[in-house]
Amino acid sequence: MMFKSFVLLCLAACVLADLGKITINQDGTSGVGMKLPLAHNDKNVISAVGAAGFTPNLKLGSATAGLALDNVKGHSLTLTDTHIPGRGDKLSAEGTLNLFRDANHKLDANAFASRNMPDTPYLPNYNTYGGGLDYMFKDKVGASFTAAHSDFIDRNDYSLGGKLNLYRSPSSSLDFKAGLNKFDMPSMSSGWEPFSGFSFSKFF
Incomplete structure (x- = not known):
């Protein structure tokens, strides 16, 4: 109950501050995300985040709350706790390092580590960690690669993706995403499977 109350408090505070967005995906799923600045100087901003x-x-489907540190050079660090009803909780640390940025191009490296705590009694807590690269051209066309490893089931996940911004205004954005996902385990492998979809975001 305390965690849910904290999430609701973060979301409510960010709504009042006009610092969030709502996203609707082609498959019918949706989400709301918020970021409320708490302290800053000329180089860094610390914010409360909720989603x-x-x-x-x-x-x-999920509720997330945490803290984020953003640097003017494009670097960031986020610490969050995510609760998934009926499945459990996940504590995560995520970092982004900007490798290159100019008027047209942006290249970031990212890494994360998570502690997964399933609600199911016979499943132990386990770790997932990974990283990747994200590239964007003029905030219009992007590409990404990510890889992750879960130690409990010895599973590796890989994703290659692309993004195309079809429309953007100060208050909304329409994007198309497509790519390939794959997982490997000692007993099985999925092969590369395609995914695609549209998403619409409203900023407020």
């Missing part, structure tokens, strides 16, 4: 994800029938 909620919803299933196609508008049931709560």
